[in-house]
Amino acid sequence: MTQSTVNAELAFKQPFGAQEKEILTPEAIAFLSELATRFTAKRNALLATRTMEQRQIDAGTLPNFISETYSIRNREWKIRGIPLDLQNRRVEITGPVERKMVINALNANVNVFMADFEDSLSPTWEKVIDGQINLRDAVNGTISYTNEAGKRYQLNPNPAVLICRVRGLHLPEKHVTWRDEPIPAGLFDFALYFFHNVKALRQKGSGPYFYLPKTQSWQEAAWWGEVFSFTEDRFSLPRGTIKATLLIETLPAVFQMDEILFHLRDHIVGLNCGRWDYIFSYIKTLKNHPDRVLPDRQSVTMDQAFLDAYSRLLIKTCHRRGAFAMGGMAAFIPSKDPERNAQVLQKVKADKEREAANGHDGTWVAHPGLADTVMAVFDRALGEKPNQLDVLREEDAPITAAQLLEPCRGARTEAGMRANIRVALQYIEAWISGNGCVPIYGLMEDAATAEISRTSIWQWIRHEKTLDNGQVVTQALFRDLLAEEIRVIQEELGDQRFCQGRFDEAARLMERITTEPELVEFLTLPGYRLIP
Template sequence: MDTQQHQEAQADSLQLAVGSLSPDYQAILNDDAMAFLTALVSQFSGRLDDLLARRETRQREFDNGKLPGFRADTADIRNDKSWRIADIPAPLQDRRVEITGPVDRKMVINALNSGAKVFMCCFEDATAPSWDNMVQGQINLRDANLGEMCYFDDKRQKEYVLNDDPALLIARPRGLHLPEQHIQYQGKSIPGCLMDFGLYFFHNYQTRAAKGLGVYYYLPKLESMEEGQWWADVFRFTENYFGAQTGTIKATVLIETLPAVFEMDEILYAMRDYIVAMNCGRWDYIFSYIKTLKQHKDRILPDRHDVTMAQPFLTAYSQLLIATCHQRGALAMGGMSAFIPSKDPEEMKQVLEKVIEDKERESSNGHDGTWVAHPGLVDTAMTVFNQRLGGKPNQLDYLPSAANDITAADLLAPCEGHRNEAGVRKNVRIALLYIEAWIRGLGCVPIHGLMEDAATAEISRANIWQWIHHGVTLDDGQLFTTELFRQWLQQEVDSLKLEQTDNSQNRRFDDAAKLFDELSTSDEFAPFLTLPSYPLLVG
């Protein structure tokens, strides 16, 4: 091979932008795995760039006054009631309670042992995408699929071992927008979603096939039918690459963006060979409502803590998702209960009451299953859905009649609630604590009795940006300004520093506050806080 040919070959292969790799990491990033990743990236990254550019174009239209709505050019797909998705494999038909969590080894074991039907293991919002987290996460999921997983906690002097009947494992790769800066292709960071998807399939499809299982994924933050088609093409390419049967890969799509709720039929149609369910990703959906309609002064949401699933626009979202999915033979999954157990009996009683209320609403609406964030709440959610389902695995035969009358206006309707100092300060504190943890490598953080991930921090900073941007008047008559926000922000930072008891953690409150200030006061709204946070991430 001459010099020019060698340079061209180098340009068309993946380059690791990291130093030495441990033997464990080398096993994950072996030559065959990297060859497959190269094939994926070369085939699909250009199309992905076009899809992301399309998002920006559509968002500019919304910023200029247009409202999201059902597409005229795809009306035939929606109006044709005859088509269905492919049959749902038996292991995916009963998903009445799913637990979610990061790729951390101990948490993976605890989640798989929790008694939930499914564990959604998250490379996305619940995991900060440091290099170690991403590669070690692949090691952890490989070992979980092999059934060879244990962990010894030196601090607690306790061993964690996978039991004989773990939950069904589903992996969630990063969103389409997130890059992986440690692997380059033609001088550019590769899409993080292709790294997560590709490495997980490569290392686990044979192990799972030997158990009669396919390779299952949760797909986050889709916005359009075209993005669903992109994933379907990635799946088809992958199955062909490995000679696997069509439908080896199955996916659940999170409907957690406002644009996507108007294209659910279309996404199901584009992915009909691969999709098995849709999920109400409620927290990201609230964030997306604010982001999509951020320039619409008549649709400013109140404090995030008043925006519950009881609000009419969220009830419409839930009911429409259920009806759309069941019409097409897909499961309709409910959303996250972010509560975590409390050691205080009175607080724990309130937690259980809230979880039961939430899950009773979801099950009676017609959802086939739900999410919890902590093993201690699996039994509570399971009891509610057991009572609703009886001996059935799901509610696929249920079509909510109320969904027939849901309009675009229902899905876009604003809601009332508080706009006060207490809510702002709570948002500031949650966002500070989360961003500070994220840039230290933690993507899933317990804060004030809730398991917070990137989605809830996104709501907090979007809420504040919109209020500042539109000059909202608070309930007490104060005008919410940049100056007032910065005053409260600094007070919360000072308070958190005083509360810090463990000085060994090298906390980064000043870095978090600087970034949070920029995100909240900039003239331009950053589409995702994880993008400007990524350069600050340790590792």
């Protein structure tokens, strides 16, 4: 079935093989079509509002708390409640919805696996469909995987709780169109995961749980609330069956956390400090403000004042409303070198001790090898308690807009610029080749960390910033360093791997999105055109 209209509205641009027929059943397509028909136009309007509000910030208006919603922030209310199997979330692991990864993550020493259709997945049609099959099989307990050497992977008896992260509001699913326009990718991911798994999840005492990324306003959160409520009504489910954790990973959203919780109060269970995307959003949102330009990426750590304020405000806001405050991602990955590995574990431990001491209820890791270290940190901090909802931070002084927007200390260096180029280039090459989760120089890179790398350079060029060696950052300097770092990558990887890759395409894309006069909002949007 190619370009076939399944009903009056939806058309599919890929043939239906065996995999598609398992997931894109007539009943699932009917549900997806209802969601697309009912919610696409409003989603498009929300994206238009983003553009309008960004223009105001570009013109000089800094983000701030909303005066019109003062009453929501200042009266007492709570979210609807948190299911039993989400009460203890002290360690969560994240990763793409690939079959072996799903099994290993669910078997790790963690409480929750966030199965990711978003930043750690390159959304080829095959991977998106396979991901739905993998999660369905995981929910049913039938998932297994045998590698080329014959090693078999299967689920342990008590796997972690599964949460599905759908794609962000801005992303299209180009292979499915509604009235000749690509449908919202997040609706596609949500509809299929919910439809195929809600019954089995509820039968085993869990439920359809989601992570919502890249939200920029309470209106966007309310849109998801409408999607969830419509779905519950359509399937005759009690209000609040669907539960979501929303990532506060954009600068505009940090000023609207109470409002987001309020408008999703039937369905939300917590907010998460999506720190890497938040740093990216700080750059992107304040791109026209020369006094807010960030230093080298390595300097932008959680002890910087603007990030510390963000973490503490999120905890205080969530716990006041009975919602979880989840910590951010440890992007380090274990090393086979014992000395290097000890350093990695110490850095991760210090980061997670800061989060636990601040009052976070749990945190994220990107690799199973970090789970024991991080679990020990939160076990010490929480003891017998399942969470830290009792940590209200009532003694804190109110956090101001100025604190959340505070410029960041640190140097801009040529070494930092070169590192940004190498990381972004290798990540873009991997992404357009179908891999969205890539170990590079000891860190697990996903789209968010690559975005920091390329938008930093764009902003340095835009404002003609000077490196600590006196060089002014210009397009010409960037192009020179890009050419040199391509050769470094070729030497590091070897000629065979380099020539088999798509580094020429990646370099062209990186050069374009780093030097265009208007900042390209997400590298995944032009990148999406380069994947099948």
